[in-house]
Amino acid sequence: MSSSNPPSTHRADSVFDTALCVDDLRDALSAHGITLPSLRVDLPSFAGTYRPPAGLVALGNCNAATARRLVAVLRDTGTAPSRPPLDVELPAVPQALQGLRRTVRRYLDVPCADVQLCVTELVTNVIRHVGEGSAVRVRVARTDGNRVRVEVTDSAEEALPVSLPSAPDDETGRGLALLDAVALRWSVEQGVEGKTVWCELAGAE
Structure with missing residues (x-):
């Protein structure tokens, strides 16, 4: 019984982590005027379709680590990328x-x-x-x-x-x-x- 708990806990943590990453990414993109309909996915069921459920988010093949890097870059720039003249x-x-x-x-x-x-x-x-x-x-x-x-x-x-x-x-x-x-x-x-x-x-x- 005890041996089955760690995988279950890991799975729950991964789904929760994915949800947090996507929420952060959505907020960061929104601050730059970017909305992505693909982020409106049902995250628990989406993440659960992967083995292991390592936190793939609904942005191509972006994983949780990449999502965090995107959030950091978007927040550090302070402004949206400027258009060419x-x-x-x-x-x-x-x-x-x-x-x-x-x-x-x-x-x-x-x-x-x-x-x-x-x-x-x-x-x-x-x-x-x-x-x-x-x-x-x-x-x-x-x-x-x-x-x-x-x-x-x-x-x-x-x-x-x-x-x-x-x-x-x-x-x-x-x-x-x-x-x-x-x-x-x-x-x-x-x-x-x-x-x-x-x-x-x-x-x-």
């Missing part, structure tokens, strides 16, 4: 602006009128002062501190943006003034193959 190359033409604004909105996946405004104004600045049809590279990315960084690069190193005074009824010339109004900061970086005008804005929620 949006990186688009296109000709600077007015017809491209609407599609570019939509692309930025889809990338950030939240309303982002100020970000769209900055992208529009920076590309429009290239159209006006570098030349319509000039090649531009637009990059948008979330950065540390819940900010969004916008970069617009063109090949004209010498054509630096200059903020000029404008009258109330002027229809043009307000781009950099708008940038000053909505961006936390902005600047220009010159390189061997052109320049990049960049700005940072409070992160869109």
Whole structure:
């Protein structure tokens, strides 16, 4: 009688340990916005189908030890993995602006009128002062501190943006003034193959 108790105890402990691991893993993934329907399995019956019941959880072939490592990694990072930046190359033409604004909105996946405004104004600045049809590279990315960084690069190193005074009824010339109004900061970086005008804005929620 006594000889049969240890395996039974081991089995119960393994199932209980599996349940704890999966609960911890589910919570850690949830903190990163990740939900896995496969974790809704009936754990006692699931674990009981394996010999020995070593704690396989319903996440592929992940065992309890791997589940603990996943939980530790997810909790140590503090934030969800960042997305790669949006990186688009296109000709600077007015017809491209609407599609570019939509692309930025889809990338950030939240309303982002100020970000769209900055992208529009920076590309429009290239159209006006570098030349319509000039090649531009637009990059948008979330950065540390819940900010969004916008970069617009063109090949004209010498054509630096200059903020000029404008009258109330002027229809043009307000781009950099708008940038000053909505961006936390902005600047220009010159390189061997052109320049990049960049700005940072409070992160869109």
